[in-house]
Amino acid sequence: MSRDELRRSRFASWLLHQCRLAGYDIDDPDTHKTILILAAVALSDGLDEATTARVAEGLAVTPQELTDAYIHEMRQCVLKEILDHPDLARLDRRLDAIARAD
Numbered sequence: 001m002s003r004d005e006l007r008r009s010r011f012a013s014w015l016l017h018q019c020r021l022a023g024y025d026i027d028d029p030d031t032h033k034t035i036l037i038l039a040a041v042a043l044s045d046g047l048d049e050a051t052t053a054r055v056a057e058g059l060a061v062t063p064q065e066l067t068d069a070y071i072h073e074m075r076q077c078v079l080k081e082i083l084d085h086p087d088l089a090r091l092d093r094r095l096d097a098i099a100r101a102d
Contacts, residue, residue, distance in 0.1 A: 003036065011070040012039040018059040042070040043077045 006012055015035045020026050038055065041047065047055065047066070056063040083089045 006036050006039050006043070009039055009043060009073060011042060011073050012036065014069045015039060015059075018061060022059050039070075043074045046071075046074055 012035055015038060016026055019031060019035065024031055026032075038047075041051075047070075049063075052063045052066055056066045059066070083092060
């Protein structure tokens with residue numbers, strides 16, 4: 001995912017909004033870098049339990065709210081990456097055909 005795509009992601013927008021609500025200086029370049037890094041990790045690999053807990057605490061949200069904010073978009077990104085691979089795209093079409101035949 002490119003830097004521009006990350007900036008436009010729903011999760012990065014959500015993080016920016018939550019940072020604003022939590023009183024962080026959202027005009028600070030370091031805040032924006034942190035948001036982009038966190039969004040990149042969450043949308044590519046997800047966040048581990050410890051990171052989720054720390055970020056949620058810093059934003060004054062629950063760990064579940066944080067996870068809910070990125071999980072759907074993460075799944076869509078991962079699926080896109082998988083389907084961009086020609087062999088996996090063919091496998092996906094084959095599995096869809098098998099599922100429709102049943």
